[in-house]
Amino acid sequence: xxxxxxxxxxxxxxxxxxxxxxxVFPAFSIGLASYLAVLxxxxxxxxxxxxxxxxxxxxxIFAVAFGMGVVSGIVMSYQFGTNWSxxxxxxGPVIGPMMAYEVLTAFFLEAGxxxxxxxxxxxxxxxxxxxxxxxxxxGTLISAFWILSANSxxxxxxxxxxxxxxxxxxxxxxxxxxxxxxxxxxxHMVLAAYLTTSLVVGxxxxxxxxxxxxxxxxxxxxxxxMWMATxxxxxQILAGDQHGLNTLEHxxxxxxxxxxxxxxxKDGAPLILFGxxxxxxAKVKYAIEVPKLSSLILKHSLDAPLAGLDTVPRxxxxxxxxxxxxxxxxxxxxxxxxxxxxxxxxxxxxxxxYQTPLLHRFAVLMGPAGFIAVLAGWxxxxxxxxxxxxxxLLRTTDSASPLAAPAVGSSLxxxxxxxxxxxxxGVIYILRLMAQPPHPGEQGPATNIPARAAGITPAAGAAxxxxx
Amino acid sequence: xxxxxxxxxFIIAFAVFVYVVMxxxxxxxxILFPLFPQKADRDVIMNTVAPVWDGNETWLVLGGGxxxxxxxxxxxxxxxxxxxxxxxxxxxxxxxGVAFEFRWRTQKARNKWDLAFAGGSLVAxxxxxxxxxxxxxxxxxxxxxxxxxxxxxxTPFSVLTGIALxxxxxxxxxxxxxxxxxxxxxxxxxxxxxxxxxxxxxxxGAVSIATPFLAVQYTQRWFAWPNIILTAPxxxxxxxxxxxxxxxxxxxxxxxxxxxxxxxxxxxxxxLGISMYPYIVPQSITIWQAAAPANSQIFMLVGVSIxxxxxxxxxxxxxxxFRGKVRPGHGxx
Numbered sequence: 001x002x003x004x005x006x007x008x009x010x011x012x013x014x015x016x017x018x019x020x021x022x023x024v025f026p027a028f029s030i031g032l033a034s035y036l037a038v039l040x041x042x043x044x045x046x047x048x049x050x051x052x053x054x055x056x057x058x059x060x061i062f063a064v065a066f067g068m069g070v071v072s073g074i075v076m077s078y079q080f081g082t083n084w085s086x087x088x089x090x091x092g093p094v095i096g097p098m099m100a101y102e103v104l105t106a107f108f109l110e111a112g113x114x115x116x117x118x119x120x121x122x123x124x125x126x127x128x129x130x131x132x133x134x135x136x137x138x139g140t141l142i143s144a145f146w147i148l149s150a151n152s153x154x155x156x157x158x159x160x161x162x163x164x165x166x167x168x169x170x171x172x173x174x175x176x177x178x179x180x181x182x183x184x185x186x187x188h189m190v191l192a193a194y195l196t197t198s199l200v201v202g203x204x205x206x207x208x209x210x211x212x213x214x215x216x217x218x219x220x221x222x223x224x225x226m227w228m229a230t231x232x233x234x235x236q237i238l239a240g241d242q243h244g245l246n247t248l249e250h251x252x253x254x255x256x257x258x259x260x261x262x263x264x265x266k267d268g269a270p271l272i273l274f275g276x277x278x279x280x281x282a283k284v285k286y287a288i289e290v291p292k293l294s295s296l297i298l299k300h301s302l303d304a305p306l307a308g309l310d311t312v313p314r315x316x317x318x319x320x321x322x323x324x325x326x327x328x329x330x331x332x333x334x335x336x337x338x339x340x341x342x343x344x345x346x347x348x349x350x351x352x353x354y355q356t357p358l359l360h361r362f363a364v365l366m367g368p369a370g371f372i373a374v375l376a377g378w379x380x381x382x383x384x385x386x387x388x389x390x391x392x393l394l395r396t397t398d399s400a401s402p403l404a405a406p407a408v409g410s411s412l413x414x415x416x417x418x419x420x421x422x423x424x425x426g427v428i429y430i431l432r433l434m435a436q437p438p439h440p441g442e443q444g445p446a447t448n449i450p451a452r453a454a455g456i457t458p459a460a461g462a463a464x465x466x467x468x
Numbered sequence: 469x470x471x472x473x474x475x476x477x478f479i480i481a482f483a484v485f486v487y488v489v490m491x492x493x494x495x496x497x498x499i500l501f502p503l504f505p506q507k508a509d510r511d512v513i514m515n516t517v518a519p520v521w522d523g524n525e526t527w528l529v530l531g532g533g534x535x536x537x538x539x540x541x542x543x544x545x546x547x548x549x550x551x552x553x554x555x556x557x558x559x560x561x562x563x564x565g566v567a568f569e570f571r572w573r574t575q576k577a578r579n580k581w582d583l584a585f586a587g588g589s590l591v592a593x594x595x596x597x598x599x600x601x602x603x604x605x606x607x608x609x610x611x612x613x614x615x616x617x618x619x620x621x622x623t624p625f626s627v628l629t630g631i632a633l634x635x636x637x638x639x640x641x642x643x644x645x646x647x648x649x650x651x652x653x654x655x656x657x658x659x660x661x662x663x664x665x666x667x668x669x670x671x672x673g674a675v676s677i678a679t680p681f682l683a684v685q686y687t688q689r690w691f692a693w694p695n696i697i698l699t700a701p702x703x704x705x706x707x708x709x710x711x712x713x714x715x716x717x718x719x720x721x722x723x724x725x726x727x728x729x730x731x732x733x734x735x736x737x738x739x740l741g742i743s744m745y746p747y748i749v750p751q752s753i754t755i756w757q758a759a760a761p762a763n764s765q766i767f768m769l770v771g772v773s774i775x776x777x778x779x780x781x782x783x784x785x786x787x788x789x790f791r792g793k794v795r796p797g798h799g800x801x
Contacts, residue, residue, distance in 0.1 A: 064569045070522055071565035075558045077529050080536060081547025082554050088547070089612055092540025093760040097768045099533040103526065104775040111526045112782045115519025116789055123789050165612070167540065169761045401548040407618040411555045418559050422566055422584075429573040445572070 002409030008400045010408040011083040014415060016382075018075055020375055021419050025069030027374045030144055030190065031197025032062050033137035035224075036117075040130050050216050053442040057217065058201070061433050063118050063445040068426045070111075072419075083408060087389055087399035094160055094168045094176060095150050102146035110139035118445050141190065148189055152182035154390050155381070156250045168390065180250055184243040185381075191236045192377065195337060196370025198228035202340075203367025206360035208437045213354050217438030222363070223353060230341035237334055241297075247384075248298055251391060253312045254384030257323035259294055260284040261308040268292035269306035274328070277320040282309065284324075318386045322379060330376035333369050340366050472766065473759040476538040477748070479772055483534055485737055487527035489730055493517075494524050496641020498564050498589020499634060500660065501582060508796050509653050510582060516648040516794045518568055523783055525561065537768055541612060542748040542758035548614040549607045550599045550621055557595035563588030590634065597633030601626030604743065605682050609752040625678055632671035636733065639664040643726035650793050661717055661725055669710060672736060676703075679743060683751060686743050699742055706735050 002010070036058055043051035077099065080088045088096075116124060116132040124132070153160075159175025160168045170176045205222030208215050248255045256262075260272045262282040271294040275287035295304040309317055340362055347356045385391055389399045494517050504510055517524075536543040547554060567585035571578050602621035609615060642664055645657035680687040690699050709731045716724035746754045759765065 064573065067522075067566050067569045070525065071562040074525065074529055074561055074565075077532050078547065078554055078558055081532070081543045082551055085544035085548045085614070088536055089540050089544035092536045092543060093764040096533065096537025096540060096543075096760065097764050100530070100537045100768050101771055103530045103533050104771050104779065107526045107529060108523065108775075108779040108783070111523035112779065112786055114522055115786050119519050120789055163761060165541075167761075170763055170767070173763075173767055401551075402613045402615070403548055403551065404618060407551055411551070414555065414559060418562060422562055425570060425577075426566060429570060432573070445569070 002405040005405040005409060007403055007405040007408050008397055010405055010412055011400050011403075012396065014083060014408065014412045015079060017412070018072065018079065018415055018419070019378075021423055022069070022072040022076055023374060023378060024371050025065050025072060026140070026143070027189075027193045027196050027371065028200065029062065029066050029069050030140040030193035031195075032058060032065065032200075033133075033140045034194065035197055035201065036062060037130075037133050037137040038224075040133050044126060044130055049440060050220050053438055053440060054217050054221055056442040056444045057433075057438040059118065060445045061430055064426055064430050064433070066110075066114065068423060072423075075415075082411075083401050083403070084389075084399050085401040087394070090166060090394060090399075091154075091168050091390060093163075094153065094170050097170075098146050098150040098153070098177065102143055102150075106139045106143035106146065109142065110136050113139070121444065144190055144193070145186060148186045149177050149179070149182050152185045153177075153179045155179075155185075155385055156181040157390050157393060168393075181243075181246055184239070184246045187239050188236070188243045188377075191232055191239055192370065192374050194228060195232055195236055196374055198225040198232070199337065199340075199363075199366050199368075199370040201225040202229060202363045203365075204434045206363035207434070209354055210357060210360045210364070212437070215437055217442075219354050221438070222360075223348075226341065226344035226348070226353070226363070229337055230345045233334065233338035233341045237338060240331075240334065245298065247381075251385060252307065253309065253316060253318060254323065254381070255298070256307070256309045256312070257318045257320045257384050258327040258380060259298075260287070260320065260324045261294070261306060262310060262320070264306065264308040264310055265295070266305050268303045269294040269298075269308075271297065275324075277324045279317070279320050316387065318384045323384045326376040326379040326383070330373050330380060333373040333376070337366065337369060337373070472762055472769070473756050475769070476759070476765055477746075477755045479769075480531065480534050480538060481737075481741060483527055483531045485734070487524070487531055488733060488737070490520075490524035490527060492637045492733065493640035493644040493726070494521050495564070495589045495593045496637035496639065497644065498585050498641075499593060499638045500641050500645075501586035501589070503660065504653070504656070507578075512649055512653060512794050512796050513645065514568065514571070514585075516644065519790045520783075520786060521565075521568060523786065525565070528561075534768075538760050538765055539748055539755065539758040540760055542753055542755075544612070545607065545609055545614050545749055545753065545758075546603065549616060550602055551618050553595040553599040553602065553621055557592045557599070560588040560590070560592030560595060564592065593634050593637050594630045597630035598622075598626045600633065600740075601629030604629070604679065604740075604750060606751050607749050609749060625682065628671075628678060629675055632668075632675050635664060635667045635671050636736075639668050640726070640729050640733070643729045647723050647726045648794050650795065658717065658720065665710075665713060665717065665729075668732070672706065672732070676739070685751060689743060702735055702739050702742065706732065709735065 036055060039051050039055040039058070042048070043055060080095075113132040113135040116129065117136050120132065121129045153176055156179050157168075158179045159170060159172040159177075161171045163169050201221050202225030205218045205220075205225060208218035209222055212218070244255065244258075259269070260275060260277050261269060262277075262284065268291065270289040270291045272284055272287045272289045275284040275289075277284045292302045295306055296302050298304075298306065309320070343359055343362065344353065347353050347359050353359075387396050388394060389396050497513050497517060501510065501513065504513060532543070563584040565588075567581040567588065571581040571585070574581070598621060601623070605623060605625050607614065607616065608620065639661065642657045642660040646654055646661060649657065680690060689695055709728055713725060713728040713732070716728055744750055746756070748755045748758050
């Protein structure tokens with residue numbers, strides 16, 4: 001099996017597959033950790049029981065999602081070596097320290113305080129427990145900082161030199177870390193994580209409101225989530241626009257692929273709304289386009305000239321159809337999310353936030369939208385940077401391990417089977433937890449151990465009482 | 469001569485050792501899981517590590533990430549050479565990692581996740597032991613690349629080290645249970661500790677005898693004059709720790725068996741270091757050949773010297789919070 005296959009293609013498929021599964025969990029846990037910190041803070045300040053109930057409700061879900069993020073993340077950290085050893089050798093001196101800092105400043109912080117956050121409320125008291133929650137939330141953000149810095153360096157490398165062994169080495173660490181695309185990517189991704197989480201929380205709240213409009217927990221989470229969507233979606237669209245302009249400056253070929261601009265336009269490039277990009281014939285078939293709008297968006301002038309892929313050597317073209325379509329999916333969902341936020345704002349203003357089943361159905365439908373948008377966004381930025389791993393400097397084909405196709409192919413199949421078995425089970429457990437409405441006296445993780453439920457049921461309740 | 473690269477070799481060795489110390493007992497519990505078929509026992513066993521397992525595995529990420537950063541060439545050569553054991557380890561860790569939460573979330577499939585926990589732990593441990601043996605027996609390197617096939621790692625020696633590690637982790641797990649549990653469960657852990665200790669001593673013996681036959685360098689390192697003055701204390705210390713361990717088990721001490729087993733691990737690990745140093749890929753790449761440029765090493769050294777003590781501090785705190793015996797039905801509350 002796999003004789004005659006290209007080992008590099010299989011390695012890329014493996015990275016894409018394992019990465020797509022992985023990114024969903026951090027995107028969710030970054031947002032959820034912050035949300036949990038907010039809920040616990042609100043509980044400590046207001047002492048309202050609904051907040052600690054919601055905290056415990058989402059904590060159980062967080063525990064399952066976080067576990068899946070950890071195990072799929074360990075796979076990623078070793079994959080650089082197993083499938084991409086040339087990349088590891090050449091970029092290790094630059095990327096390696098950034099990932100080591102991610103482990104030291106973020107992973108340990110999350111893991112060290114996670115146990116206390118999940119199981120320690122009655123052992124350490126509310127204040128120390130809140131500190132643990134805060135540390136986990138901060139850890140997830142620090143993790144995003146380092147990994148996005150490393151990724152951004154691969155997209156827009158600066159501050160490096162090349163040594164005699166052909167390795168990239170850092171000449172200026174500050175320039176390596178704060179490379180040109182990093183601030184934009186960081187803001188865009190963290191906002192995406194927050195939006196993704198708010199959509200999930202909103203969908204769960206809406207789902208329970210459709211059954212019981214008076215359920216206090218459902219009302220609170222729905223309202224909080226809709227505020228988030230209302231406020232952050234427009235900011236995210238603005239941040240995305242800025243990120244795009246930054247990409248135009250540093251990775252023009254990626255933007256050409258996103259826009260489907262095979263040809264250069266001297267006076268005003270059209271915005272191609274939809275169409276079928278044909279890489280071979282170098283044109284977009286069945287294109288529906290708005291004249292000059294692309295120049296207006298990218299250059300802020302109707303008649304500004306825009307270069308196309310015809311100015312780039314063909315061997316440096318990214319795969320246009322994937323980049324083109326994943327970009328449209330992301331942007332389309334972005335506007336739908338903003339629509340949901342505005343709709344909720346209107347209903348809130350009319351005092352009908354909890355009484356509008358249409359809004360609730362829309363919110364339920366939009367529950368997974370954040371995940372899809374995050375995946376589409378990542379596919380856009382990662383395929384758009386092809387055929388390089390370090391943009392313009394190291395080709396993907398020169399990055400792989402010296403492995404035969406059967407080795408890479410077998411491990412790919414193993415990952416596919418295991419990930420589908422394990423993570424689908426995990427998603428089912430999460431959905432099952434979400435299907436339960438939040439109720440007073442909600443317990444934290446692992447409370448369905450029958451022995452404990454009999455013995456210590458009042459633990460969280462007692463903590464609530466104690467805090468009053 | 470202590471230079472930056474030597475310091476980094478010790479830091480990576482330290483991270484890997486901390487991983488072995490912390491995840492060793494944790495994987496060992498998984499290996500022992502089939503021997504504790506009752507649900508109540510299994511719940512207690514799980515609860516002894518549930519709050520800390522994630523932190524334990526983070527040391528593995530630090531070992532891997534740190535190696536890529538400080539010795540990128542070694543990372544780039546070793547990972548493809550150990551391809552199959554590495555993938556098997558990662559998949560094993562996936563199964564056992566998710567089992568911690570999943571088994572509480574289902575009644576019907578709990579046994580399935582218990583099996584995933586046990587099987588995943590066993591596979592991950594076996595793979596780590598095999599990887600160790602495969603490194604010791606030497607790796608075919610050409611230029612800056614691994615140049616062997618994708619089954620080179622599989623030899624009688626690597627299988628021996630794989631089994632040895634399974635026994636070792638199981639002993640750590642058993643002595644951990646002696647420390648953390650009570651009653652009948654603790655009694656069973658005691659009995660297992662005796663059997664596993666005997667097995668572990670056989671395993672240490674077998675690996676120690678086999679290693680010098682792998683390469684003449686190992687023989688010289690251990691037995692040539694004057695090295696033997698420096699290496700002889702290791703087997704002597706192993707004998708001493710074993711004697712203490714037997715006494716501690718005999719007197720049914722709570723904490724000593726676990727920490728003395730860690731002592732055995734530390735000595736075996738030191739022996740490994742004596743065999744390998746200064747090679748990071750035995751007989752082909754030294755730590756200096758594999759080292760990242762000084763500015764990468766310095767940049768990370770700053771972080772490591774500030775953050776690792778901090779990490780050890782709050783990790784110790786987390787263990788302190790969940791200290792003491794875990795009782796059935798009480799979980800970690």
